Amino acid sequence: MFESRFQDFDERADGLRGAERLALLRAELRARGVDGFLVPRADAHQNEYVPASEERLAWLTGFTGSAGSAAVLMDRAALFMDGRYTVQAREQVDTSAFTPVNILDQTPAAWLREHAAGHRIGFDPWLHTVDAVDRLRAAGVALVPLANNPVDAIWNGRPQPPAEPITAHEPRLAGEDAVSKIARVQQEIVSAGADHLLLTDPHAIAWLFNIRGGDVAHTPLPLAWALVPADGKPLLLVQSRKLTNLLRDDLAEIAEIGEPERLQQELAALGQAGRTIMLDTSMTADHLRHVLETNGARLKHAADPIQKLKAVKNTAEIAGTREAHLRDGAAMARFLCWFDREAAGGALDEISAAQALETFRRETGQLMDVSFPTISAAGPNAALPHYRVTRATNRRIEPGLFLIDSGAQYRDGTTDITRTIAVGETTPEMRDRYTRVLKGHIAIATARFPKGSSGAQLDPFARRALWDVGADFDHGTGHGVGSYLSVHEGPQRISKLGHVALEAGMILSNEPGYYREGAFGIRIENLVLVREDARPGDERPMLAFETLTFAPIDTRPLALDLLTAEERAWLDAYHERVAAKIGPLLDEGTLSWMERACSSVR
Template sequence: MFQTFDDHNDPSCGAPRAALLRDELKSRSLDGFLIPRADAHQGEYVPPHDCRLQWLTGFAGSAGIAAVLGAEAAIFVDGRYTLQVRDQVDMNVFPARHLMNEPLTTWLAEKLQPGQRLGYDALLHPINDVRRLKAVCNKAGAELVPVEGNPLDAVWSDRPEAPSGAVSLYSEKLAGRAASDKIQEIQKIVAAKEADACALTQPDSIAWLFNIRGSDVTHTPLPLSFAVVPVSGKPQLFIRGEKLSNTVRDALSDLADIDEESAFLKGLGALGAAGARVLVDPNLAGQAVAEAITSTGGLLVEAAEPVLLPKARKNARELDGARAAHKRDGAAYVRFLCWFDEHAVHGDLDEISAAQKLEDFRAQTGKLKDISFDTISGAGPNGAICHYRVSKDSNLPIPVGKPFLIDSGAQYEDGTTDITRTLAVGEMTDEMKRHYTLVLKGHIAISSARFPAGTSGAQLDALARIALWKAGFDFDHGTGHGVGAYLGVHEGPQRIAKTGVVPLEPGMILSNEPGYYPAGEYGIRLENLEIVTELKSVEGGERPMMEFETITLAPFDLRLIDKGLLTLDEIAWLNTYHAWVREELAPLLDNHVLSWLEEATVQI
């Protein structure tokens, strides 16, 4: 099993650990300290070595930050985690705040006193975040102080070792391009920005650029590392040497000069001393990166990391791989749905057994490298927790008479998958069917959208919500995120969300996942992955348009649909999608599962 169900979060640890940290801060003449849920790479998955926020507070979500002052503290999370945080964190020690409605900067403005010194680890906070924090501190008459050596690490007595997962070469057949070609493309982008080099801090960007994959974090094949790409000549790759076999080192040495990960800031300092102009993404790179360059005389060229868009625009090989991975995954998923349908109605399944069985069906493909994230297996009220993670302590039986939400994905060498379905268990009420159908309407609206070049995800986001809005409902997460090619299941810069300002381009893969979550009752989310297609002329139209190609293959649960709420076009979309699922998956299924699929996808 790639997923474990142990829960190591103990809210009772918050008070004694906060006391330890406060003692350490006092010894350093600091009045407070900031603890983000981040490592030096700002990635979604943080190795145990860097899970400082979880160690201190118990919070295990993928986004958040805590502030510890002398007499007060707080933890800040976004809308995905407002329920989870209360289960995992001692609210008496770390009262929870909504990251958007009551941001950290607002809280600090109210709490900081003149003359106080607020510490932070400059590797863990992006440049733009530090600017905002400095402005708040200055206004309060306080000082934001970068620390030498993280004070939390000093009191974390059983801190795990840094990861040293083996690095592997990713075949050009799957990558679709030689690493040398990618390097030349990035060098041209850097030169166009009038910079002498760029600093890369995102391991997925480095993995894509050098055609490598790693094993340093769970569920994503990342080699934690840094890189510097000059406008000409060899890049520098900063990575722990024990991760590289002789074969991998020899191959990478043809592409880059290799040094230890710990030498990265020193390498930036050398660039600064040479007066170099270094491109840095201020939303991703830590403040320590900027300081290493400017403190020695270099100049920052602030721009988006140059690898982000080329990585997001999947080439033909990557897209073919994604389609193949989703077809394989779809067959495994339908086997799971058939199994689930036969067992859940008897009331003898729970959240863990469902997640385990789904992973088992994927493993039976013989191609599964990992799951792409911990399966969100939410029964009853747990389904209403958007990013719920089931543990042995939280595990619930799957009740008959309520929808069951399962959000999961897989990592195959040729592609990354992510799919959510909400399943009927027994008889569903009219209200449940109404909620499900409103979400389905939003999903269909995104999937069938056409849009011109330059359209951003923010411009499409309302399509997923309008049916819910008309009924007085909404959901507190984005409609869609980018997805990598055997990389991160959550990939930027593309997204469909109110904040998704990057124009969508052909080859990008995004999720389409509206939802609705009546608190304490159940959750509904419906998710497919979509490829942005090339511009095409529309008959009778004036401008060429892009659209989405759906690549996820799995039926929607007809038992939860109120047909009367669907338009004729929506019914046609659903019937066409289900016919395609049957056609694609039929050759991969045995007669029993195929019979189930035929019934599950009958035209309505």
């Protein structure tokens, strides 16, 4: 009945071959005269999701998390990851070959200082940013750039790089034409005292030129490079076979078009002309820094100005994302209704649930892709915040809590929603923690804060109820979200590390959680829009959040005595809005289920 077109459930890597591949890599390193090598999960653009041809870390180690790196020496090797992936790493990796290391316990630089003092450590300068290389060198690590990647030399059957077609992002959805965007970016370049801006981030390029692509799974990105001058036409470097004649003609009116192979030549020429090049050192490959410096360019280190420009959504983008969330909410309601009916019989598993939700979204007729692989997690699998179900890990959904975190890419908006659902009886501990997570969610949803406040200042709101019982969660409370772009967008975030001021027009997630390793996991997530919130008597300009996501929040696992009257009122008001906005889009059977799901808790 249900199927998946945009995600698969196969195991993508083989940790059992880690020792064998490690031996091959060490032999290759000896032949190149280096004592070790660094393997990040990265491509030359520093994308979160990378093409299959760039999955070197997964191929070598078996680890498939979205963030991590490995350090390989001749006598030992380590896999570095953060707290989200410690359990996953132990399960996926041959720990006799690679020692998992939580970066909170020891950074790669500290590990290399301890185990590789005086060693020559090779690295691929296309895959490490300027900042990352500078940090390692400042820590005393002797880095040796290699002309080509030794993992590629031993990777038999490595997939071909992608070359998917590029499409135009419609002006009615973009809300601003590329000419206007280019002019705004050029103002930023002039203000920074630079001659050119080097763009290596495909998200920024997609936004600037109002184009989308398919080179990266789940994010509509065209892999490309761009150089924007302070005055005149930008240079867009992209494979010509990705462009139709019509799109090429349209782009040629606003930019010079060239092949990606021209990038180093263009940078060398700018350097030789003594130009000042603005670049984001947190995103730019160290190799490109080297090309510029060796040719005499002056470098202006600055955050990519497009990050903040695209983070603040315009009227058309906000209208589009509202429409996308109504469509997505209706699909989610159909799924939740179906799930309640089917889970009671005990026949569901994680894969069938993920397939069903994708199918309900596809039936809208407007689904372009899922925005990330669905986290469909039962029992102890839900205690892994970034769990990805495979045929090997697939669990039957049994009584307790089931967590599903998913999202969609529509041309008018990107969605991301998590619901934790009661299946049969839940324990007192489950109900206590579920309620505390909801209290944190409500605290963010109802927060009112002065302009200039950062996500780091709001993050504790989501944790207070858990802190009261000595609990917490090891991920941020919220990340930025793009407009038919990445589901994880910067610079805005709600986390301990979120120091960028929130601005009206930014979209973020609100997703506190709780995870009992080996038992269960809880997360409740909606997307929110930052909006101005002026009220009589205010002494300062104030901001607040508007909730964009509309789907029932399960009230069955609640410990109602832990909710205040104000929190119950928020939940009832939210469900009234869900019914009003989603109800007209539902069939009679789903509508009847939703009326029960949205009934008052007061």
